[in-house]
Amino acid sequence: MPNQQAQQPTATPSPATITPELLKQHSITTDEYARIEAALGRVPSLTELGIFSVMWSEHCSYKSSRVHLKRLPTKSDRVVQGPGENAGIIDVGDGWACAFKIESHNHPSYIEPYQGAATGVGGILRDIFTMNARPFAVMDSLRFGPLDEAEPDEALRRKNHQIATGVVHGVAGYGNCFGVPNLGGETRFETCYSGNPLLNAFALGLVKIDEIFYAKAVGVGNPVIYVGAKTGRDGIHGATMASEEFTEGSEQKRPNVQMGDPFMEKLLLEACLEAMATGAVLGIQDMGAAGLTCSTCEMGARGGLGLTVELDRVPQRETGMTSYEIMLSESQERMLLVADKDRAVEVLDVFSKWGLDASIVGEVTAEPRMRITQRGVLVADIPNQSLTDDAPVYHRPVGDWKAPVPVDPPAHVVELLKQPRDYAGDLKTLLASANISSKHWVYEQYDSMVQTNTVQGPGGEAGVMRIKGTGGAPVVATKQGVAELVAASTPEGVAALHAERPAKGDRGIAMALAGNGRWTYLDPKLGAMHAVAEAARKVACTGATPVAATNCLNFGNPEKPEIMAQLSNAIDGIAEACVALGTPVTGGNVSLYNETKGVGIYPTPVLGIVGIIDDVTKSVPASFRKAGDAVLFLSAFRGVGRKAEQDMGSTDFAKSVLGELWGAPPVLDLQEEAALHKALVALAEKGLLASAGDLSDGGCAVAFAKACFPRELGVRISMQLGSDDSFAVTERLFSEIGSSVIASADPAKIEEIQAVLKAHPAVWSFRLGDVTNGNFEILINDKAVIDEPVKALKSVWAEAMEAQLADEVVTA
Numbered sequence: 001m002p003n004q005q006a007q008q009p010t011a012t013p014s015p016a017t018i019t020p021e022l023l024k025q026h027s028i029t030t031d032e033y034a035r036i037e038a039a040l041g042r043v044p045s046l047t048e049l050g051i052f053s054v055m056w057s058e059h060c061s062y063k064s065s066r067v068h069l070k071r072l073p074t075k076s077d078r079v080v081q082g083p084g085e086n087a088g089i090i091d092v093g094d095g096w097a098c099a100f101k102i103e104s105h106n107h108p109s110y111i112e113p114y115q116g117a118a119t120g121v122g123g124i125l126r127d128i129f130t131m132n133a134r135p136f137a138v139m140d141s142l143r144f145g146p147l148d149e150a151e152p153d154e155a156l157r158r159k160n161h162q163i164a165t166g167v168v169h170g171v172a173g174y175g176n177c178f179g180v181p182n183l184g185g186e187t188r189f190e191t192c193y194s195g196n197p198l199l200n201a202f203a204l205g206l207v208k209i210d211e212i213f214y215a216k217a218v219g220v221g222n223p224v225i226y227v228g229a230k231t232g233r234d235g236i237h238g239a240t241m242a243s244e245e246f247t248e249g250s251e252q253k254r255p256n257v258q259m260g261d262p263f264m265e266k267l268l269l270e271a272c273l274e275a276m277a278t279g280a281v282l283g284i285q286d287m288g289a290a291g292l293t294c295s296t297c298e299m300g301a302r303g304g305l306g307l308t309v310e311l312d313r314v315p316q317r318e319t320g321m322t323s324y325e326i327m328l329s330e331s332q333e334r335m336l337l338v339a340d341k342d343r344a345v346e347v348l349d350v351f352s353k354w355g356l357d358a359s360i361v362g363e364v365t366a367e368p369r370m371r372i373t374q375r376g377v378l379v380a381d382i383p384n385q386s387l388t389d390d391a392p393v394y395h396r397p398v399g400d401w402k403a404p405v406p407v408d409p410p411a412h413v414v415e416l417l418k419q420p421r422d423y424a425g426d427l428k429t430l431l432a433s434a435n436i437s438s439k440h441w442v443y444e445q446y447d448s449m450v451q452t453n454t455v456q457g458p459g460g461e462a463g464v465m466r467i468k469g470t471g472g473a474p475v476v477a478t479k480q481g482v483a484e485l486v487a488a489s490t491p492e493g494v495a496a497l498h499a500e501r502p503a504k505g506d507r508g509i510a511m512a513l514a515g516n517g518r519w520t521y522l523d524p525k526l527g528a529m530h531a532v533a534e535a536a537r538k539v540a541c542t543g544a545t546p547v548a549a550t551n552c553l554n555f556g557n558p559e560k561p562e563i564m565a566q567l568s569n570a571i572d573g574i575a576e577a578c579v580a581l582g583t584p585v586t587g588g589n590v591s592l593y594n595e596t597k598g599v600g601i602y603p604t605p606v607l608g609i610v611g612i613i614d615d616v617t618k619s620v621p622a623s624f625r626k627a628g629d630a631v632l633f634l635s636a637f638r639g640v641g642r643k644a645e646q647d648m649g650s651t652d653f654a655k656s657v658l659g660e661l662w663g664a665p666p667v668l669d670l671q672e673e674a675a676l677h678k679a680l681v682a683l684a685e686k687g688l689l690a691s692a693g694d695l696s697d698g699g700c701a702v703a704f705a706k707a708c709f710p711r712e713l714g715v716r717i718s719m720q721l722g723s724d725d726s727f728a729v730t731e732r733l734f735s736e737i738g739s740s741v742i743a744s745a746d747p748a749k750i751e752e753i754q755a756v757l758k759a760h761p762a763v764w765s766f767r768l769g770d771v772t773n774g775n776f777e778i779l780i781n782d783k784a785v786i787d788e789p790v791k792a793l794k795s796v797w798a799e800a801m802e803a804q805l806a807d808e809v810v811t812a
Contacts, residue, residue: 013045013379026053032392039386047323047372047379052387054290054328055297058592061391064558065590068571072585073578078547079586086127086215086286088586089207090548092612094470094507097212099133100204102141102513102552102608104591109199112257113166117199118174119260122332124203125178126286129269130335132213132276133205135178136453137465139185140171140201141513141552141606142442145194146434147804156194161805163197171201172445177262178269181454182446183463185513189434192517195596200552200589202513202608206467213276215285215295216302217364222282223344224296224307224362227275227351228268228334230317231292234259236328264333264356271354272335278350280343287334293327295336297370301384309362311374323372323379338364398568399561404521407646409662414645416658417727423701423778423785426657426734428796430698431705433656437800455508459710460622461538461694462512464613470507508616510544512536512609517554517602519665522650524566526665528573528605533673533738534696535609536581540677541692541741543620543684544611549578551588551607556600558592566603567592574605580670581677583609613684620684622693623710629690629771630747631704631715634679635740636672636763644731652697653734666737673739675762680741682760688753692743699734701778701786703742708776709794717769718779729780744771 016022023033026049036044036052044052054060062069074082080097081089087101105120121138128135144167145151145160175182185202217224234257275281283303285295292314300307311326321329339347344360351358365371370387372380383390409417430436443458456464514535520527536546551574556563578585588608594601613619624631648654649663683689695703704715721728743765745753750767757763776793778786 011378012042013048013381015043016046016049018043026050027057028053032056035392039383039390045379047327048382050324050328051293051380051382054293055387056391060290060294062590063392064394064396064592065553065567066393067395068568071571071575073575074584074586076582076584079584080209080212081586083585083587085587086130088548088550089131089212090586090610091209092467092507092509094467095209096467096470097207097209098136098204098509098610099128099131099207100202100550100608100610101127101587102200102202102550102606103127103589104552104554105199105201106197106554106591106594108257109167110163110197113163114170114173115257115259117167117170119258119332120199120201121171121174122260122262122265123288124201125180125265126288126335128203128205129272130213130215130284130286131205131207132211132273133207134273135180135203135205135269137463137511138175138180138182138201138203139463139511139513140182140199141185141515142167142187143193143198143517143604144189145197146189146191150434151191151194160194165805167197167199168442168445174260174262176447178266179450181448181450182443182458183448183454183511184443184458187439187442188517190517190602192601195599196594196601198554198594198601198604200554200606202550204509204511204610213281213284215299216283217299217305217307217338218282218303219338219341220305220364220366222338222341222364223360224309224364225337225339225344225347225358226314226334226361227271227337227358228356229261229264229331230315230357231321231326231329231334232317232331233321233325233329234331236325236330258330258332260332267354267356268333268335271351271356275347275350278346280340280346281337282340283338285336287336289330291328291330292336297384297387299336299338300368300370301388304368306365306367306369306371306384307362308365308371311372313359313361315357315359323374327372327380396558396564397561399565401524401565401569403664406662407664409645409649410660413658413660417730419726421726421730423729423733424788426653427701427705427786428793429657430652430702430734431793431797432800433652435652436698436702438798439801440798441802441805455616455619456542456621461541462510464508464510464542464544464616464619466506466508466616468506471505504615505617508544508613508619510539510542510611510613512538513606514538515604515606517604519650520566520570520605521602523664524569524603525573526668528570529577529668529670530665530738531605531607532574532577532581532583533668533670534694535607536583536677537673537694537741539609539611540680541620541622541694542613543618543681544613545681546581546583546609546611546677548610549583549585549607551585551605553588553590554594554601554604554606555592556595563600570603570605574607577670581674618684618687620689620692622707623691624707624713624715624744624771625690627713627771627773629744630750630767631717631769631771632743632745633740633766633768634676634743634763636676637737637739638669638672639667639737640669642667644735648731648735651699651734651736653699668738672762675760676739676741679757679760679763682756683753686752686756688745688749688756690744690746692741695740695742696736699736700742701733704778705776705793705797707742708790709797712790712794714772714774714776714790715769716772716774716777718782719768720781724781724783729785732780733778
């Protein structure tokens with residue numbers, strides 16, 4: 001055990017020479033420094049100043065967003081663990097729970113794209129298995145600047161290519177080597193991300209509901225054990241760097257970006273799970289942002305206890321590291337454990353078996369303080385609460401939100417939309433556009449089938465995974481399910497339960513990410529509501545019931561009232577949507593200061609929605625299955641208050657075809673949206689749908705086309721309009737309303753579909769046409785407005801992104 005006298009010397013840490021320049025280097029304001037002195041009752045040491053700077057950074061403390069995040073709903077019958085732990089956890093039935101979370105690694109992905117993305121994946125995976133959940137799936141939400149002339153600055157365009165390829169390779173390189181399936185996600189391009197890309201990584205894992213671990217210290221005198229990779233100088237002040245705007249010279253912050261090793265992380269995963277299974281581990285925390293600092297003080301704070309750490313015992317890969325460097329390093333693949341003092345050797349033996357460093361570096365103490373020594377000298381002695389609960393909380397000024405662009409279309413656009421249009425040409429333009437074109441170049445680099453649980457992978461609406469071994473009689477809501485299992489504890493009871501509920505396939509989990517920064521820019525509250533609704537709709541399209549959410553809030557500089565207006569309104573929108581759709585927020589991440597040289601990104605809330613499907617064999621794919629099926633429009637959208645001329649300005653048609661931006665996102669009624677989800681789940685449960693796909697980017701014409709492409713099927717659609725003027729046709733083909741789905745079904749089942757929908761009166765269906773083996777045809781008022789070979793359209797859609805990337809290679 002560590003030497004007790006060395007752990008708690010009586011001398012106070014040597015004070016640093018505090019200067020305005022030193023405080024600026026640590027992003028600590030004058031007022032914050034005064035609070036530090038008050039918390040300590042003295043001048044801090046340099047190590048203590050560094051510890052406060054990372055723990056009070058925006059990235060770690062949420063000091064600008066915490067007051068607003070309290071408005072999010074966080075509870076339901078399924079929520080086992082809400083915000084405040086490494087990951088949120090929900091009960092998915094049959095004795096299983098899933099841990100899931102989304103986090104950002106935006107700034108590192110700009111400075112060093114490959115490693116920034118790779119370590120973003122590594123960090124979110126550790127958040128999952130810290131809870132004793134084996135990682136089950138990952139997804140990612142990516143935002144880049146344009147790869148084509150939409151970014152007029154050639155140097156920036158080349159940088160965008162470098163960032164996009166580096167980030168995708170980093171995500172693939174880490175996830176593939178670690179051995180977790182990537183189910184896709186979303187990739188979008190806008191000029192505002194040229195100087196500030198976004199990498200939001202989502203991960204989900206499975207854990208037995210009675211085997212969950214938490215990140216808190218317990219038991220005075222229990223040993224604190226450092227495990228995993230050695231500590232180096234990479235990632236020092238990474239959390240502080242992630243809490244600042246980019247300025248000239250930001251690329252020089254490469255030392256702030258951690259270096260990842262997925263093979264080491266795989267060993268760490270197996271060793272941690274094995275160690276936890278022994279029962280000798282009492283608490284465990286990932287060393288993520290702020291490294292050893294964060295894990296030490298947060299474990300102590302959660303347990304109401306203290307931790308002492310002797311830095312001489314910390315495994316180090318570089319010589320001469322100072323206490324400041326060791327405490328602030330964000331080297332990857334490391335964990336901090338608290339073990340039973342009588343069983344510590346069991347834990348050490350497990351990590352030795354897996355070839356990993358494991359060292360007892362301290363112990364749990366009764367006084368709730370973080371005490372750090374090096375070479376027998378006390379270098380930091382800080383109350384835990386001052387670093388966590390007492391961190392600054394700012395009620396930053398929230399400006400009055402004002403529409404950033406005109407609500408009505410410009411006069412020249414009005415005139416243009418009155419003119420006859422080449423609708424087939426418009427469709428091809430959309431299919432080749434950055435946000436709609438195929439992202440197979442991205443997701444085909446990911447291993448989506450490892451672990452052999454994948455039911456639906458990248459390219460569809462949502463990822464779907466089976467939980468093997470959960471087939472049989474379904475178990476519903478937790479309390480009822482437990483009561484049924486107790487009642488069925490006799491052979492007769494089991495037989496009766498199975499007779500009442502027939503055998504089924506394995507239970508499944510569906511997951512989707514969504515977020516439209518352009519819509520949130522146009523209307524922060526409504527745009528954020530749409531993000532929740534779209535992600536939940538994608539999950540419901542598979543037949544799964546959306547049950548919980550995680551979010552990643554990517555915004556600009558919170559010191560600007562207009563940015564706080566965006567953030568506050570977006571949080572209100574998320575809260576309202578999550579309540580209405582029954583998807584409480586179990587955790588997430590806030591990423592602020594996403595600005596470069598004073599220019600911010602679109603406000604970009606990304607929502608991850610998780611859903612449960614009782615029988616995964618009934619999951620519904622997104623694309624058409626066979627010729628002869630009927631094409632249906634399923635919708636709860638009533639459009640009350642809608643002005644089509646205005647919401648067309650927020651569409652990809654306006655952006656990609658017209659090169660314009662005006663208006664607002666389409667209206668959204670959350671009760672209509674919730675009704676659609678319930679109807680989709682009911683139809684899937686009865687096996688009535690052959691496919692279901694969200695109507696979103698590009699409108700129904702794009703939705704029809706993308707449903708045709710996987711099997712190169714054709715479609716013949718016929719729609720009637722009260723007017724066949726150019727705008728009416730354009731609006732019908734390319735508007736992006738919510739609460740609507742394009743589905744297909746066996747014509748013989750349409751009557752049964754209508755019968756099911758009688759129990760969901762808010763939802764209506766209409767047969768639009770048929771799946772064929774011919775061309776892609778759309779008729780308006782019995783006149784063909786689009787008639788194109790499917791292969792030709794697919795080629796336009798499939799080759800656009802790769803062509804842009806190849807062009808950069810040729811011209812570089």
